[in-house]
Amino acid sequence: MSNNNLNGDIPQSITSLLKLISLNLSRNSFTGVLPSNFGQLEMLESLDLSRNQISGRIPPSFSSLHYLSVLDLSHNNLSGRIPLSTQLQTFNASAFMGNLGLCGPPLTPECPGDGATQDPAVPNGDGGDKTKQEDDSLISFGFYVSMVLGLIIGFWGVFGTLLLKSSWRYAYFRYLDNIKDRIM
Structure with missing residues (x-):
């Protein structure tokens, strides 16, 4: 439906097309914001919404689009941080260009306010991203717990066996x- 002079908001009902694989609404006159539940389109492989007048933020649900291999959101009025996901950061910056208010990888390493030294419990000036802070601390905590458990289990799995099983100890x-x- 590209280049058809369509206008108005992108209909919310488009996100109910759960088996949709490709969506091209580029070169129209869509306004408003992106539907917040875009992530429901989990089968989506190609999305082109370029050259419209879409404003607002890219919804966090975009991080659920795991099969997305083609993305073009360029030349709109989008702003805010590009949601962090393994998928969205793999696209070239050209997929987001022409949106002067957008920031974050792959456009810029940081968004304004990211570099400010701040107490992590206090949200920053852009509305705060407490969920991201909680996710980072949970990931860090989980990483350290698994690292310690792996070390303990690995150490005692090898040396505990050698300690308890004398035939294995002699063979080792x-x-x-x-x-x-052989070396000497």
Whole structure:
């Protein structure tokens, strides 16, 4: 439906087309904001909304579009942070160009206010992104817990077995002696 002089808001009902694979609404006169539940279109592989007058933020649900391989949101009036996801950051910056208010990877490394030193419990001036802060602390905590558990289980899995099983312990030290003899 590209280049058809369509106008108005992008209909919310478009997000109920759950099996939709490709959507091209470029070069129209759409205004308003992107539907917040765009992430329901999980099968979407290609999305082109370029050269409209869409404003507002890119909804966080865009991070659910895991099969998206073609994206063009360029030349609109979008603003705010590009939602963080493994998918959206893989696109070239040209997919977002012409949206002067957009920031974040892949356009810029940071958004205004990201570099400010601030107490993590206090939201920043752009409305705060408490969910992102909670996710970062949860990821960090989970990483450290799994690292410690892996170290403990790995260490005791190897050395505990050698400590308890004398036949394995003798075989292991014989193996080390053979290696030492080959080297020297």
